[in-house]
Amino acid sequence: MKQSGVKALLLACAGLLALSGTADAGTVRVTIAEYSKGTGPYFNEAAQAFEAANPGTKIQIEVVPWDNLQQKLTTDISAGANADLSIIGTRWLLDYVSQGIITPLDAHVTPDFKGRFIDTFLKPSVMDGKVYGLPIAASARALYYNKDVFAKAGLSGPPGTWAEFTAGAEKIKASVPGVFAFGLQGKEIETDVYFYYALWSQGGEIVQGGKSGLGSAAAVAAAKLYRSYINGGLTQPGVTSYSREDVQNLFKQGKVATVITAPFLSSQIKNEAPNLQYGVAAIPAGPGGARGTYGVTDSIVLFENSKVKEEAWKFLDFLFTTDQRTKFDKIEGFLPVNVKEASDPYFADNADLKVFTSLLPGARFAPVIAGWEEVATVTSNALQTVYLGRAEIEPTLRDAAAKADEILAKK
Amino acid sequence: MGRRATAYCLILPSFLLAAFIVLWPLKEIINLALHDVNRFGLLRAFSGLANFRTLFADPDFLAALWRTLVWTAGVVGGTLAVSVPVALMLNGDFYGRGAARVIVMLPWAVSLTMTAIVWRWALSGESGMLNSGLRGLGLIDGNIQWLAEASTAFPMQILIGIEASIPFTTTILLGGLSSVPDELYDAAAIEGAGAWDQFRFITLPLLRPFINIAVVLNTIYVFNSFPIIWATTQGGPANSTDILVTYLYKAGFRLGKLGEAAAVSLIMFGVLLVFTLIYVRLAMREEAA
CATH class of the missing domain: 3.40.190.10 (Periplasmic binding protein-like II)
Incomplete structure (x- = not known):
């Protein structure tokens, strides 16, 4: 009886390991900061759309309240249990870069891809000439x-x-x-x-x-x-x-x-x-x-220890298409970071947003x-x-x- | 000898489990506290007691240490002062006692963080319930900005702490009261003892072990309690309502000084260890008696 119990336990453990093993193969874990009630639903929907277009890759979204984001990242990283992609405050970027925790995206960032962005918003995520993150959220005051x-x-x-x-x-x-x-x-x-x-x-x-x-x-x-x-x-x-x-x-x-x-x-x-x-x-x-x-941006970054960098990049590429960006920024009330997105009538004809965009040339970002x-x-x-x-x-x-x-x- | 060995063998598994849960993290924390640590928990150079020295040179830390003692004493003392009469009343026989007991226990069912957030709204200066209630009663003319200054915020936080601790304490005391035999009161009444004398010479002495336990357990909980202060003021303005846990949280997770945060938690562990020892002694003395 006792022996069979131990055996069952071992089997169960082995089963769990096997399960987590298969889950790892094509799963991209993404830590998302919760900006509003709409954040989680938006990202889950985007993940589903991406999975439908890319069979074999799974996207696992983890939504964290903004106030707890830094705590979660600190504990996850020190335990080596961090996700593959995460949103971080761009002002934290230096700490992450200097500790070698995140990886530059330059291998994938073609001039064409770079051209999608309004330069003011991409610049804060660039360090030593390398793009370390993409501006997922942008705002001014x-x-x-x-x-x-x-x-x-x-x-x-x-x-x-x-x-x-x-x-x-x-x-x-x-x-x-x-x-x-x-x-x-x-x-x-x-x-x-x-x-x-x-x-x-x-x-x-x-x-x-x-x-x-x-x-x-x-x-x-x-x-x-x-x-x-x-x-x-x-x-x-x-x-x-x-x-x-x-x-x-x-x-x-x-x-x-x-x-x-x-x-x-x-x-x-x-x-x-x-x-x-x-x-x-x-x-x-x-x-x-x-x-x-x-001016404030939050960046989405790719961790150095990620085992699914290719898949993760594909998901990033998808998130920064004009359609996805427009949808997200409308839900959250952020400023458009994408050039084409900014010409969408929703942003271009919005009197409030026009004021904000007109102020951008004089915007200062948190010092690096x-x-x-x-x-x-x-x-x-x-x-x-x-x-x-x-x-x-x-x-x-x-x-x-x-x-x-x-x-x-x-x- | 044989019996003793069996006893130790039976205790061993749970002891090992406890040791693993308590001692291993303790070792890790001591390690962190003695090193220069980066914000992601990577150990750099061994730094000896440097983290502790930095702490004791920081006036904010010393103020938080002192405030933690005031906070703990205030909440535990206040809780006891309210809970003993409440328990006495709930122990008496009256119509609707069941409902009254449920009402007193209710705050227990609400998470501490939720309680604190509701209070944050209630204490809001311009749209808070407390101000509008006090104005309605004609007790104040202008709004009081409860959370703007430590002089009003900290006492309110202690009151919230008391409110949150009453159910647990009352439960312990009710358990104690139900073990006091009614015959003692009957006999005392025949001898001519009044209500106050009965309380002083019968209830209180028989309740003492339960009060001791309530004090020690509450001390441990309250000393470590984070949600009330964090949700209402985050230890502000200008660190004037910080206690050790909020200080630790800010040092560790906001400023990324994990070494100093580990040192704070060791100091807290030391203080609580003393209380736990007292608790064990109290429990043993009660067993012996």
């Missing part, structure tokens, strides 16, 4: 403003400069009770980015010549600007309890008159607050006329430096201290700049 509130306050259009913005905000405060003029993000991911909009308009840079720009006069001026909005009651109260989604929700509810965020807010408004009258405009410029928006996440964390912490009014602006930013410099020098 602009100022959303509530047209009804602006009309009530007697404002004719969006502000061109921060000075105009301040004047307009005061009018909104005086004439539209219950509405805060500026939705300011002060919590969680991209708290630092929300500050860079002001920093760039003051002529500052995040990193310049390997040194943090956080202690610069421009950074201090930018922080003073935001702090004056907080103190003057021009922002929602308690900014350090509002994440990006929280501020967007306030805008959808009509409780803040402006918010700076990505194109996907347009599709959210269409679904959740269809009656909201809003416009999209460039982020206000500083006194010297400088302005900047933040090792330890970027740590610099971002240091920056966000310093900003939260400033927003709370806990400490003087200049010394707080100078301390943070010193910490950031230390991180930049270490790597």
